[in-house]
């Protein structure tokens with residue numbers, strides 16, 4: 025639906041984002057780890073961000089809310105959210121956005137909640153930081169949100185400490201916290217990878233349903249394409265700090281155009297015949313500093329040819345798809361002779 | 366059930382330790398005053414100790430227990446005021462030096478605290494006496510001033526003169542402990558601020574003062590309690606030094622008097638009382654630790 | 668034998684790689700404090716030759732010279748640079764001898780601690796089981812009880828038992844013995860941890876299979892790993908021991924009266940301070956702080972400099 029909607033429904037627009045880490049060695053240059061990330065997110069849309077470990081997914085999430093490590097820096101690019109460029113805001117203004125307009129859910133609820141405060145205390149800290157209401161009112165809000173995420177017996181659970189709850193319940197609680205101030209966007213960074221498998225689908229469907237019912241947009245980060253396949257409207261595929269392909273999730277899975285996306289799909293468990301071993305993408309993702317003037321995927325790509333090693337692919341935009349691969353770009357597509365293996 | 370068992374095992378260990386210390390103190394009694402043990406064998410001595418009789422001082426001709434109980438309020442009040450001073454100073458300074466580590470004032474506070482670690486308690490005491498008592502003539506240098514009885518407790522904290530007298534010794538003692546706790550609190554705060562819960566709190570836009578208070582300070586409480594427990598022996602030693610420096614009529618002074626007079630019974634009674642004090646403090650520290658540590662407290666309760 | 672030789676070489680390489688000298692030159696505070704420490708040590712060692720008077724010679728006490736302020740003071744006497752004490756002894760001479768005493772006690776006590784801690788730590792780590800539990804339990808207890816408190820109790824009781832006169836014949840040695848035996852847990856913990864880390868490595872099992880004495884190899888492997896932390900702990904402990912010695916002497920249960928020590932000088936100078944003669948107690952106090960501060964700063968710097976994380980270029 026996204027591309028047909030009018031610009032006024034645009035919620036988040038990331039443009040040409042470059043993020044680097046300050047090198048510990050002064051003689052070494054600072055190398056970009058996010059290398060020109062651009063995408064848009066409409067109000068109420070569910071967007072998935074998929075890529076393997078180290079691709080820069082978490083870094084992208086923290087750059088959106090400007091919560092980077094002290095050693096990381098946004099070198100270039102902008103993050104427009106509800107009409108303001110978040111990269112230009114003061115820390116005070118940012119605090120009006122964080123939590124209130126953008127809720128955040130991190131990976132491991134066991135380590136992300138404060139072990140020394142009860143759930144109630146943590147939820148209250150969050151609500152009272154943003155809303156000028158009494159503790160009693162804030163408690164009602166917290167209780168309401170805990171009910172929404174289906175925590176059983178919320179009145180008693182609220183008064184417990186994190187170690188007294190299961191990982192699934194804790195993740196529900198952090199989702200409740202993220203929803204507590206009725207934000208326009210929730211960023212969930214691998215919200216289920218610390219949970220056991222039976223819990224995963226449940227949490228994902230809870231998250232997507234809550235977002236849908238409350239009209240909240242969702243940026244769902246995962247390294248597992250199958251997990252987000254049914255939980256997203258559109259999908260970004262990230263590799264080595266770049267978005268290599270984006271489009272509607274369904275069509276992207278049915279008709280992947282970038283070789284990396286294709287191998288991700290081949291690696292899905294559903295794709296392999298019974299008894300056959302799972303497909304694994306050979307090789308390793310390169311480190312940012314190893315990348316020269318080439319396609320970042322070239323060392324692992326089955327279709328790589330001369331052009332791939334000589335220049336990075338440009339973005340090819342079609343009606344509903346964006347792909348960064350020489351193969352797809354008519355200007356650089358291989359001649360028939362080159363495409364012969 | 367578990368709870369009862371752990372309390373019980375703790376009591377049994379404590380009793381064993383006290384009996385062990387009592388044996389040592391019998392030996393010490395024999396070393397210092399051989400005639401005292403001539404008509405008293407170890408079993409009789411232990412029996413006396415268990416029944417709460419710690420013998421009679423050779424010098425004062427008074428029950429040792431009573432002697433110590435008379436001076437204990439002085440020591441207790443000194444330690445209490447010292448701890449309050451430390452807490453009142455360490456928390457704001459620790460927060461400030463962690464919030465603004467690059468600030469000029471914060472840097473100088475940390476530099477001074479480094480020097481403070483190298484300052485012996487008797488030197489700070491001497492310097493304070495020289496300035497506040499000798500040069501400025503503001504504060505008295507010995508004794509604890511007028512005391513008021515509360516039941517059998519002689520308190521110096523209810524009179525102006527009592528407060529004047531406690532100022533210098535308490536300030537001296539707290540200056541000796543401050544640098545250590547300040548450096549610990551600052552390091553803990555800086556570490557907590559890098560932790561996952563704080564990152565989530567920041568991502569949820571929680572107000573900085575709430576983060577410092579409910580995440581930073583709250584999560585630094587446990588290491589501070591552990592440290593306080595670990596420093597109890599040092600505090601006891603420093604209290605002895607400070608009490609002799611300021612002639613504070615407390616248990617430390619009484620102990621040094623007993624040593625100087627070779628008062629065997631009084632010295633050996635002190636040994637047992639030190640052991641009891643030590644065991645109670647470690648029990649209190651554990652209790653406080655459990656109180657401030659929800660996972661541990663819950664585990665205990667089960 | 669070969670293993671020993673190889674690892675001996677290895678230790679050196681590690682030390683050299685850390686380029687201590689270059690790092691020292693880069694750190695002003697550390698440089699200044701190590702220079703001060705060096706100066707103090709040298710003057711202390713040469714105290715018998717450098718000091719204008721010999722504090723132990725009673726004939727030199729002259730009541731006419733008592734309580735003289737430092738030489739720069741208008742009532743000062745140029746013979747006594749830092750003034751004299753209540754008995755007319757030259758403070759500078761006592762001070763130099765006092766620093767010598769402090770360093771002497773510090774050195775021997777730390778050597779004793781190091782030996783004891785190393786042995787206990789190695790045993791706890793290597794034998795494990797009840798040995799480990801016992802040693803660690805004792806270490807916890809010792810840490811909580813604090814070496815100073817233990818020393819106060821032991822020395823005070825010994826003094827009460829022996830009487831002041833006999834006690835002071837023995838007290839320097841007792842001091843070293845008690846302070847040396849009281850503060851071993853930190854060394855033991857460090858060694859135990861690195862033995863445990865080493866114990867399960869393959870080469871230990873391999874050596875055992877091949878019939879070599881794994882214990883020997885292990886020790887040779889562990890020592891280089893622990894050399895840096897042990898050095899840092901030992902340096903800090905020298906300051907700690909000196910501080911404890913001063914406190915004990917201040918209380919009158921440390922160094923004997925005739926034997927000048929910084930703590931003892933401050934103890935006897937305190938009364939004079941009450942009547943406004945500040946220098947008798949303060950001069951040794953300043954010397955003590957200078958000594959402790961320089962040792963602590965050098966130890967602080969050593970800790971950073973020897974930390975493997977900090978090897979390589981810095982930010």
Ligand SMILES: Nc1ncnc2c1ncn2[C@@H]1O[C@H](COP(=O)(O)OP(=O)(O)OP(=O)(O)O)[C@@H](O)[C@H]1O
Pocket residue numbers: 045057075076077078079080081082083084093095247
């Ligand atoms: N402090 C840092 N200094 C230098 N590089 C860093 C630092 N933190 C992360 N990186 C680099 O940034 C890249 C992106 O890391 P990020 O955590 O965003 O990956 P991710 O896609 O979230 O992976 P995962 O699935 O493991 O969470 C990684 O390649 C990593 O090497």
Ligand code: SF4
Pocket residue numbers: 282283284319320321322323325326327328329332337348349350351
């Ligand atoms: S540009 Fe070349 S190497 Fe890169 S993905 Fe496309 S075909 Fe493969």
Ligand SMILES: [Mg+2]
Pocket residue numbers: 081082083213214
């Ligand atoms: Mg991640």
